[in-house]
Amino acid sequence: MPIVEPSLVEVQRTERLDLEGIDVSGDWNTFLRSRVAVDLDVKILDWVKGHPQGDTISRCWQCGTCTAGCCMHTDYGLQEFNPRYFIYLAQIGYEEELRRYADTVWRCVSCNKCVERCPKGVKVEEVVHTIGSYLIASGLAPESPADRFDRAYTENLLRHGILDEADLFRTYERLEGRKTPARQILRMGLTLLRSGRLHTGPFAHRARRWAQMRSVLRAQLARDARCPAPTGAADRTVAAEGGGVR
Amino acid sequence: MNPVLVLGGGPAGLSAAGELASLGAPTILVEREGYLGGNPKRWHYSLLAPDLRPTEEVMDPLLGKIEGNSRIELRLSTTLAKAEPVEKGYRVTLRSAGALEERDVSSVIVATGFDHFDSRRKFEYGYGRYPDVLDFKEIEIMLHEDRVLRPSDGKPPKRMAWILCVGSRDVQVGNPWCCRMGCVVSIKQAVEVRRKHPEIDAYVYYMDIRTYGLWEDLYWKSMQEYGVKFVRGRIGQITLAEGGSRLMATGEDTILSRPTEVPFDMIILASGMEPSAGTKEVATLFGLSVGPEGFLTPRISDLNPVDSGVPGLFFAGAATGPKAIPDAITEGMGAALRAFQYARD
Numbered sequence: 132m133p134i135v136e137p138s139l140v141e142v143q144r145t146e147r148l149d150l151e152g153i154d155v156s157g158d159w160n161t162f163l164r165s166r167v168a169v170d171l172d173v174k175i176l177d178w179v180k181g182h183p184q185g186d187t188i189s190r191c192w193q194c195g196t197c198t199a200g201c202c203m204h205t206d207y208g209l210q211e212f213n214p215r216y217f218i219y220l221a222q223i224g225y226e227e228e229l230r231r232y233a234d235t236v237w238r239c240v241s242c243n244k245c246v247e248r249c250p251k252g253v254k255v256e257e258v259v260h261t262i263g264s265y266l267i268a269s270g271l272a273p274e275s276p277a278d279r280f281d282r283a284y285t286e287n288l289l290r291h292g293i294l295d296e297a298d299l300f301r302t303y304e305r306l307e308g309r310k311t312p313a314r315q316i317l318r319m320g321l322t323l324l325r326s327g328r329l330h331t332g333p334f335a336h337r338a339r340r341w342a343q344m345r346s347v348l349r350a351q352l353a354r355d356a357r358c359p360a361p362t363g364a365a366d367r368t369v370a371a372e373g374g375g376v377r
Numbered sequence: 378m379n380p381v382l383v384l385g386g387g388p389a390g391l392s393a394a395g396e397l398a399s400l401g402a403p404t405i406l407v408e409r410e411g412y413l414g415g416n417p418k419r420w421h422y423s424l425l426a427p428d429l430r431p432t433e434e435v436m437d438p439l440l441g442k443i444e445g446n447s448r449i450e451l452r453l454s455t456t457l458a459k460a461e462p463v464e465k466g467y468r469v470t471l472r473s474a475g476a477l478e479e480r481d482v483s484s485v486i487v488a489t490g491f492d493h494f495d496s497r498r499k500f501e502y503g504y505g506r507y508p509d510v511l512d513f514k515e516i517e518i519m520l521h522e523d524r525v526l527r528p529s530d531g532k533p534p535k536r537m538a539w540i541l542c543v544g545s546r547d548v549q550v551g552n553p554w555c556c557r558m559g560c561v562v563s564i565k566q567a568v569e570v571r572r573k574h575p576e577i578d579a580y581v582y583y584m585d586i587r588t589y590g591l592w593e594d595l596y597w598k599s600m601q602e603y604g605v606k607f608v609r610g611r612i613g614q615i616t617l618a619e620g621g622s623r624l625m626a627t628g629e630d631t632i633l634s635r636p637t638e639v640p641f642d643m644i645i646l647a648s649g650m651e652p653s654a655g656t657k658e659v660a661t662l663f664g665l666s667v668g669p670e671g672f673l674t675p676r677i678s679d680l681n682p683v684d685s686g687v688p689g690l691f692f693a694g695a696a697t698g699p700k701a702i703p704d705a706i707t708e709g710m711g712a713a714l715r716a717f718q719y720a721r722d
Contacts, residue, residue, distance in 0.1 A: 194584040195629030198613075199628040199629045199636070200613035205638075213629070247549070250548060250611070252548040
């Protein structure tokens with residue numbers, strides 16, 4: 132039977148091999164890469180369980196009702212999006228496999244059919260998002276520009292209480308490590324300012340008594356973030372919690 | 378000696394009344410329905426798991442001990458309206474056809490049993506909407522009369538599925554317990570079908586197979602001798618397929634990690650066990666504590682499963698939790714002995 136999955140095959144190629152006049156050059160030592168699960172990490176389950184949205188994970192008994200009704204999996208046909216499997220990988224702590232789904236895990240559209248149907252009362256939608264958060268928090272998933280924008284946005288709101296577009300732009304530029312030419316910024320800024328879509332500067336509208344509200348929100352974010360830190364990524368936990376505000 | 382009151386004419390109640398009579402105790406057997414035999418009679422159970430013994434071979438001897446027995450006062454279509462403790466035993470009011478009658482009894486055995494789960498409550502399976510989705514209540518009589526035909530068009534099915542744990546182990550319907558017999562009864566039904574109609578394919582959708590103890594043998598046989606197929610995964614929903622002529626079971630085969638959408642001609646739901654309406658009424662009448670599941674709780678279930686903890690009141694059968702017929706019969710015997718001892722002393 133031919134092996135069709137190239138990522139699993141390790142080939143040792145021999146360009147010219149002549150044995151007693153017989154040409155035997157070609158692919159030698161074609162091995163299958165090991166697919167044995169050798170490293171299971173219980174910390175994943177602890178992390179997800181310790182998260183306010185992930186605590187129902189340990190109720191899951193792998194019946195597959197969530198996946199059976201999942202609109203991404205069944206209706207949309209994205210077979211890699213399998214909430215039952217994500218939960219299983221997190222339960223047994225198979226990080227190596229789980230990280231392959233770092234992107235897919237976020238495809239949930241929160242229809243919540245799974246939560247409605249789960250016979251064990253697992254909040255599947257929340258748990259799957261928490262597993263995604265774990266992957267980001269532990270650095271297993273590269274942070275996407277969208278994630279960085281989310282961070283800039285949250286930071287901005289916390290700082291001002293109301294969106295300050297110029298500040299948001301500055302923060303995002305910094306997080307992205309990007310430098311837009313000054314002329315371009317000026318032109319864009321003026322256009323927005325004229326159309327009334329840019330709120331910035333000392334005369335812009337501000338939320339009243341925001342400092343007080345901010346301290347409440349910050350305290351809550353800190354509480355939310357107080358779940359077990361993932362391996363070697365304690366400093367990134369806060370960011371994944373939607374905080375990351377200093 | 379005042380008579381012993383037995384509430385419920387299912388296997389546990391029949392067993393208790395029969396044993397009491399053979400001990401020489403006068404007995405009143407009260408049954409809500411107009412016939413004896415409980416759920417096995419009501420739903421015409423076919424063969425009993427795991428030995429594939431016809432239900433009559435078990436129920437008839439139990440019934441034979443009751444009918445025409447001079448020590449047993451049989452009260453069909455009768456319910457308990459009131460019960461108050463007296464110095465020894467209870468003063469009970471029986472209601473039949475609107476007429477009330479007061480009786481003094483020396484002790485009471487509660488054998489009010491279970492009701493099958495109403496599968497309409499699991500609405501995503503379409504029971505009650507799609508005629509070919511059946512549950513234990515209908516399939517057993519079909520097997521009993523050997524006419525396994527689709528209710529929609531009267532044709533024999535080509536492919537059948539069983540879905541386990543419907544109304545059991547499910548917090549969405551408020552029934553977190555295991556019904557204990559759904560696995561073995563489903564497998565028994567599949568074996569019964571395959572034995573008589575080997576041309577019908579039988580699939581069982583399961584999460585865990587709990588054919589505990591010696592029942593495991595039937596599970597193995599079902600695969601090895603009868604070719605019943607097992608798919609691990611819980612069906613999420615049943616819809617119509619092929620222009621409404623067949624049923625589509627959508628689920629995940631969790632071993633394949635793949636969605637499955639398989640058309641079936643008939644789907645059987647393994648409807649679980651719930652405390653019966655009678656069990657709930659009796660709990661209220663006697664002021665008994667019930668567990669979180671709604672079943673009656675024996676005082677120390679490990680030590681004596683028939684002892685309610687209330688003097689002169691004993692339990693038998695599925696009123697205290699899902700039970701197989703032999704267990705109910707055994708508890709009926711135990712309760713009879715304890716009730717007799719209490720009445721005599």
